[in-house]
Amino acid sequence: MMNKPLLTIGLSLSLWVPLCAQAGVKEDFQKIYSEAESAHKDAGNFQWTTTTARLKTAESAAESGDYEKAKAMAAEALQLANESVAQRKKQAEAWKNIAIGG
Amino acid sequence: MASSIRVRAVESGGVTSLKALVRHPMDSGFVKDSAGNIVPAHFIQVLTISHNGKQVFIADWGPAVSKDPFLECRFEGAKKGDKLTISWIDNKGESDSTEATIA
Amino acid sequence: MLKAKIILVAMSVTLATPQVLAGATPEEDRKEAVEYFKQMFPDVPLTEFVNGQYALNEDRRSQWQSLQDFPPYEFAVADGQEMFETPFANGKTYASCFENDGIGIRQNYPRFDENKKEVITLELAINQCREVNGEKPLKYKKGDIASISAYMASTSKGKQFDIKVPDNPEALAAYEDGKEFYYSRRGQLNFSCAGCHVQNPGKWIRADLLSPALGQPSNFPVHRSKWGELGTLHRRFAGCNANVRAEPLAAQSEEYRNLEYFLTYMSNGLSVVGPSTRP
Amino acid sequence: MIDQTRRGFLKGVLGAGVAGIALGSGLIPLRVEAAPDASNWSKKAFSTPGVDDTISELYGMEAVESDKISMDLPTIAQNGAVVPVTVETSLPNVTGIALLVAQNPNALAATFEIPKGTLPFVSNRLKMAETTDVVAVVISDGKAYKATQNVKVTVGGCGG
Numbered sequence: 001m002m003n004k005p006l007l008t009i010g011l012s013l014s015l016w017v018p019l020c021a022q023a024g025v026k027e028d029f030q031k032i033y034s035e036a037e038s039a040h041k042d043a044g045n046f047q048w049t050t051t052t053a054r055l056k057t058a059e060s061a062a063e064s065g066d067y068e069k070a071k072a073m074a075a076e077a078l079q080l081a082n083e084s085v086a087q088r089k090k091q092a093e094a095w096k097n098i099a100i101g102g
Numbered sequence: 103m104a105s106s107i108r109v110r111a112v113e114s115g116g117v118t119s120l121k122a123l124v125r126h127p128m129d130s131g132f133v134k135d136s137a138g139n140i141v142p143a144h145f146i147q148v149l150t151i152s153h154n155g156k157q158v159f160i161a162d163w164g165p166a167v168s169k170d171p172f173l174e175c176r177f178e179g180a181k182k183g184d185k186l187t188i189s190w191i192d193n194k195g196e197s198d199s200t201e202a203t204i205a
Numbered sequence: 206m207l208k209a210k211i212i213l214v215a216m217s218v219t220l221a222t223p224q225v226l227a228g229a230t231p232e233e234d235r236k237e238a239v240e241y242f243k244q245m246f247p248d249v250p251l252t253e254f255v256n257g258q259y260a261l262n263e264d265r266r267s268q269w270q271s272l273q274d275f276p277p278y279e280f281a282v283a284d285g286q287e288m289f290e291t292p293f294a295n296g297k298t299y300a301s302c303f304e305n306d307g308i309g310i311r312q313n314y315p316r317f318d319e320n321k322k323e324v325i326t327l328e329l330a331i332n333q334c335r336e337v338n339g340e341k342p343l344k345y346k347k348g349d350i351a352s353i354s355a356y357m358a359s360t361s362k363g364k365q366f367d368i369k370v371p372d373n374p375e376a377l378a379a380y381e382d383g384k385e386f387y388y389s390r391r392g393q394l395n396f397s398c399a400g401c402h403v404q405n406p407g408k409w410i411r412a413d414l415l416s417p418a419l420g421q422p423s424n425f426p427v428h429r430s431k432w433g434e435l436g437t438l439h440r441r442f443a444g445c446n447a448n449v450r451a452e453p454l455a456a457q458s459e460e461y462r463n464l465e466y467f468l469t470y471m472s473n474g475l476s477v478v479g480p481s482t483r484p
Numbered sequence: 485m486i487d488q489t490r491r492g493f494l495k496g497v498l499g500a501g502v503a504g505i506a507l508g509s510g511l512i513p514l515r516v517e518a519a520p521d522a523s524n525w526s527k528k529a530f531s532t533p534g535v536d537d538t539i540s541e542l543y544g545m546e547a548v549e550s551d552k553i554s555m556d557l558p559t560i561a562q563n564g565a566v567v568p569v570t571v572e573t574s575l576p577n578v579t580g581i582a583l584l585v586a587q588n589p590n591a592l593a594a595t596f597e598i599p600k601g602t603l604p605f606v607s608n609r610l611k612m613a614e615t616t617d618v619v620a621v622v623i624s625d626g627k628a629y630k631a632t633q634n635v636k637v638t639v640g641g642c643g644g
Binding site: 117128130132147148149150156157158159160161162163164165166167168169171172173174175176177178179189190191193197199 | 596
Binding site: 045046047048049050051052080083084087091094095096098099100101 | 403452460
């Protein structure tokens with residue numbers, strides 16, 4: 001009505017912002033995902049199934065174009081993978097404290 | 103193929119004790135396979151034990167009997183060396199039969 | 206016992222390299238483990254440990270005994286025997302690959318192959334036998350290989366495990382590696398094998414009664430009601446790992462073979478009772 | 485054979501037609517052929533939920549509690565897929581035994597005909613979906629008796 005030009009600007013802004021964010025999210029996802037993947041690998045034979053599951057979910061979310069979800073899942077995977085790496089490092093010594101026979 | 107039925111029958115003090123194990127899936131029709139499809143019901147309906155042509159035990163089974171069903175029963179009137187016939191038929195009309203000697 | 210533990214822990218702290226741990230030889234480990242479990246379960250005869258939870262709980266034991274009349278693995282063992290005796294395409298049989306034609310030898314596996322410098326489990330030997338004779342290897346967790354292994358175990362029933370760790374660095378390293386695996390916490394739930402089966406056997410985790418480490422491998426391959434069929438020890442390892450949310454390793458991976466080596470060594474002197482049944 | 489078994493039997497005959505009637509003429513047919521006859525297998529009784537309805541479908545009467553029936557089964561089943569159940573009774577002239585699992589979708593698990601000379605004893609392994617009463621029914625002198633025991637079925641089977 002009276003503010004038609006403003007409304008148009010508003011609309012185009014609201015369309016533009018998510019598109020822009022989307023592009024950033026995709027890159028964020030890719031970065032976090034590859035960090036998570038390499039941490040998961042670093043866990044060696046101490047990998048967690050929960051990490052594997054998050055990575056898979058992230059991957060399929062990315063394939064379907066849902067980069068927000070993919071990024072969130074990759075971030076969770078990264079956190080879990082880091083914990084599993086910490087577990088591996090700690091256990092390299094800690095197991096001896098409970099082992100029978102030393 | 104080897105028999106689907108394994109039997110051990112022992113006579114002691116006039117009583118024959120028979121134990122049998124039958125190889126059968128006994129699918130209830132309530133369980134899904136790994137692909138999510140219902141496994142159709144497939145189970146033994148009737149199992150009979152005969153001694154000298156006389157049925158000494160008849161079991162009617164439903165799908166709640168465990169996979170590879172087990173049965174134990176006891177009867178009188180048979181002696182060591184006598185032959186027993188154990189037979190079953192399932193809900194698909196498949197059947198098997200075996201003969202066992204009382205020890 | 207506890208004192209010994211503290212001393213050993215203290216020693217391990219003072220030593221820089223874990224490989225030369227205060228002369229804790231496999232045999233010393235085993236003796237200490239036997240002592241530990243004897244004190245934990247003074248009323249359970251040592252020979253009973255092979256029966257796991259059934260040595261510890263009367264209600265469980267009577268359910269198990271009622272299954273022994275006609276154990277559900279009988280058909281699989283018969284299948285295993287048939288496969289064991291059926292010649293390969295080249296006319297040879299499994300017997301040609303094993304000492305004593307493969308009869309009554311379960312108690313010697315796993316063994317350390319000093320030429321290949323690796324642990325050879327019975328299932329690995331079965332598949333190596335197939336491959337030498339031009340047959341395709343079998344899958345390791347269940348099915349034919351479990352049946353063949355179960356048949357071979359059944360010919361060793363009552364024989365005592367006699368696992369040897371030859372006095373060479375590779376064999377000792379394999380043993381130590383298996384031991385480390387058993388005692389290391391893994392998975393998101395942060396559990397070690399030992400946390401349940403050394404520290405808490407006889408206790409319940411929900412509906413499951415924990416078995417002691419001692420004697421664990423001697424009832425494999427095992428028919429679990431949960432599976433409705435026979436499975437190998439490595440299938441069980443994988444299940445336990447997954448249960449604590451640790452990514453299971455491949456059956457017959459080096460880690461699992463070394464784990465089996467350590468665990469079976471701990472059961473030296475106990476009898477082969479496999480195949481057996483478990484919930 | 486007694487009326488009660490015959491009742492279920494005749495129902496089967498009606499459903500099964502001529503072959504069933506031919507067999508029905510000899511109550512204990514002398515058969516040498518391999519396959520037993522499944523024509524008197526009671527589809528109705530095996531697809532009825534609930535203990536009481538199943539007993540009445542099966543035997544056409546109600547069962548009364550009896551302390552002369554002994555049941556041997558675990559208090560806590562280690563796995564619901566394989567629960568050993570043994571029933572024995574000191575009741576006289578037993579012609580039939582049935583096993584029912586109250587909480588299963590259909591209660592009836594098994595029925596047994598006990599001809600003269602066979603002891604009133606049976607052991608089976610049954611599936612139970614959840615914690616449940618297990619009911620043993622015994623037909624003695626033409627009357628139905630029952631005994632009940634509870635089994636706790638827990639979700640067990642640690643590890644994959």
